[in-house]
Amino acid sequence: IAVIPARYSSTRFPGKPLQPLNGKPLIQHVYEGVSGSRLLAGVFVATDHPAIYETVKEFGGKAVMTAEDHQSGTDRVAEAVTKIMAMGYDPEVIVNVQGDEPMIRPSMVDGLVGLMEDSRAAMGTLAKRIEERAEIMDPNVVKVVFNAEGFALYFSRAPIPYHRDREGVPQDGRDALFFKHIGIYAFRKEVLMGYSGLPPSRLEEIEKLEQLRALEAGLRIKVELTEFDTLGVDTPGDLKRVEEWLSLSS
Numbered sequence: 001i002a003v004i005p006a007r008y009s010s011t012r013f014p015g016k017p018l019q020p021l022n023g024k025p026l027i028q029h030v031y032e033g034v035s036g037s038r039l040l041a042g043v044f045v046a047t048d049h050p051a052i053y054e055t056v057k058e059f060g061g062k063a064v065m066t067a068e069d070h071q072s073g074t075d076r077v078a079e080a081v082t083k084i085m086a087m088g089y090d091p092e093v094i095v096n097v098q099g100d101e102p103m104i105r106p107s108m109v110d111g112l113v114g115l116m117e118d119s120r121a122a123m124g125t126l127a128k129r130i131e132e133r134a135e136i137m138d139p140n141v142v143k144v145v146f147n148a149e150g151f152a153l154y155f156s157r158a159p160i161p162y163h164r165d166r167e168g169v170p171q172d173g174r175d176a177l178f179f180k181h182i183g184i185y186a187f188r189k190e191v192l193m194g195y196s197g198l199p200p201s202r203l204e205e206i207e208k209l210e211q212l213r214a215l216e217a218g219l220r221i222k223v224e225l226t227e228f229d230t231l232g233v234d235t236p237g238d239l240k241r242v243e244e245w246l247s248l249s250s
Contacts (some may be wrong), residue, residue, distance in 0.1 A: 001042045001091045002034045002109065003080050005073035006065075006099030008049035012235050017099050019239055022246055024059075026233060027052060029102035031061045034095070036106030039113040042089060045099065045100035046080035072210055073098055074185075081189065086179050094192050096185045100233040102242055105182065108215075111224040112186040119156060121222035122191045123153070123214060126182035128226050135180060136169055142181040143221060147248055152221040155209050179223075183228055185211075193217060 006017040006027050013019075017027040027045060045056045045063040048070075056063040064083045066086065070076040077096045084091075091193045093116045097104055108126060115124030127144050135141045139157040147151045154160065159169045187195070201216040203209075214221060233239050 001044065001081075001086065001089060001093075002037070002040050002095040002097060003077045003084070004030055004034060004043070004045045004097050004099050005076040006030075006047045006052050007070075007073075007076070008047070008052060008232075009018065009068075011076040013092050013233070013239075015051075017047070017152045017232060019233075019236075021102060021239060021243060025055055026102055027056060027058050027063070030099055030104060031056065031059070033102070033106065034097050034109055035061075037095075037109035037113070037239060038039040038106070038108060038155050039110050040095070041091065042084070046076050046083055047099075048076070064217075070197075073211065074192070078192055080098050091189055094187045096187065096192075098232065101184065101230050103228075103230045103232065103245070105228055107205075108184065108226055108228060110235065111226060112154065112184065115222045115224050118222055120220055121151075122188055122219040122227060123211075123221040125211070125221055125223055126184060126226045127179040127223050128152070128182060128229055130180050133169065134171070136178050138241065142183070144179050146179075146183040146223045150218060150223050152211075152223050153209070154215070155163035155211050157207055157209070159162060179225075180229070181211075183211075183232075184230075195219070 012018050019026050047053050047069040053063045060115040066076050066081045068078045112124050130136055136159045143160050144155045145160055201213040209226050232241050
């Protein structure tokens with residue numbers, strides 16, 4: 001199954017999931033993008049606000065109410081899964097797609113689920129090759145390095161790997177191996193339920209990256225490469241950029 005955490009309160013953009021985007025609320029774009037996956041038994045929005053719950057119901061989606069005080073979207077997803085299981089679902093894999101990712105594509109979800117066919121993987125996630133030096137240097141663009149079998153070694157806001165012979169970062173990212181982390185995840189059910197109860201880790205608190213908690217706990221995260229990028233919506237300006245991108249691609 002897929003669970004889309006969508007909270008109402010946001011410091012930079014209150015009520016974000018309900019904001020209109022090309023005639024539909026933002027959360028509907030995310031829901032429809034995820035629902036196109038051919039590998040899911042169900043898609044649910046996990047929210048803390050009745051307005052979001054009712055909006056999802058109005059466009060024909062499924063939603064569950066969760067507590068307001070979760071520290072992360074992953075914790076919200078874990079609570080939602082317990083309620084979804086009470087409805088009769090028994091998922092092996094849970095896909096977590098944030099409610100502010102309107103550019104999500106069904107093939108990206110399918111790729112995540114496919115990663116979990118590797119029994120060694122506790123989690124799966126996506127990455128896209130970076131070609132622009134500005135993105136390599138941008139701390140808001142999270143970078144990931146992984147081993148020959150595709151398992152993540154580290155995630156960082158810093159430009160990793162450091163190219164010693166090129167004084168750190170090449171002028172053009174196309175001749176280097178830098179990968180942007182696309183922050184959607186697949187979890188094995190038992191991993192999700194245990195992971196959400198772990199305290200924040202040392203590296204997580206330094207980098208402010210929740211996935212480092214998993215690596216420090218010894219969980220293996222397998223990475224799938226995708227040719228698609230996403231643009232998360234954190235501010236009204238981001239919403240306008242997504243609208244412009246959609247108008248150019250239509």
